[in-house]
Amino acid sequence: MTAVRRGAGFLWEGVDVLEYKAFDEAYRDVTRQVLFGAAQGLPWELRYFEVAAGGHTTLERHAHPHAVVVVRGRGRVLVHPEIRTVTPHDLVHVPPMTWHQFQATRDEPLGFLCLVGIERDRPIRPTEEDLGALRADPKVAEFVRL
């Protein structure tokens, strides 16, 4: 395997463009590319996600943390209870068991690198009770998309 793989914009040589998640309908217009991981014998994965204009990732939480570097476009992010706009090259840290969601703006995609351990727990989606608690904050209620 060659040490260097070309990146042309935000597409990479030898890297498949995947659906964000195969078994989940709670997102919209998101792709995933795995840039580094098990194929290189590494204990972590570096993924590139791209949320199309108007799209969003799943509202979820899990025990594993995320370390994110925004590299393309504009969007907003919920890292509960914070809601922030993001542009390149903002850093987003999602601590364990923290509700989070990434949203692109209406007219631009949002692209970001996201680092996780290979061994990680499955994301949890909010129950009705969780949603009630989240929506008690009007800013969060306005933000979340399901």
Add this chain to the structure above:
Amino acid sequence: MTAVRRGAGFLWEGVDVLEYKAFDEAYRDVTRQVLFGAAQGLPWELRYFEVAAGGHTTLERHAHPHAVVVVRGRGRVLVHPEIRTVTPHDLVHVPPMTWHQFQATRDEPLGFLCLVGIERDRPIRPTEEDLGALRADPKVAEFVRL
């Protein structure tokens, strides 16, 4: 600690710009910023390195791998025995115990994200014998800077 830290170009809010290495003279004009790591309770570190125009990192090897995403400028990289030019957003995988060096071009800086485990071995520099073996390849002999 806030979940989002602003990046303005290639400088980040709350992140110190450090010397590449404090106790090593075998590099030239390189800075380091630790974007994620122990401060966020993570088992890996994501660093941003910037090699100024005409500069280079240390020629070295070590047991821990590197996963690199080029994000700024132009340069060349040795991942022995390969020598390649790199531009954004090329991916560079440095396997364990592989001699490597990053060099900026004469007129542009080279900036890259580099991912490592927090627990890692110290880099090893080449002995005279190692250098003799490396220089047996004329392309490598032309490339390496000490």
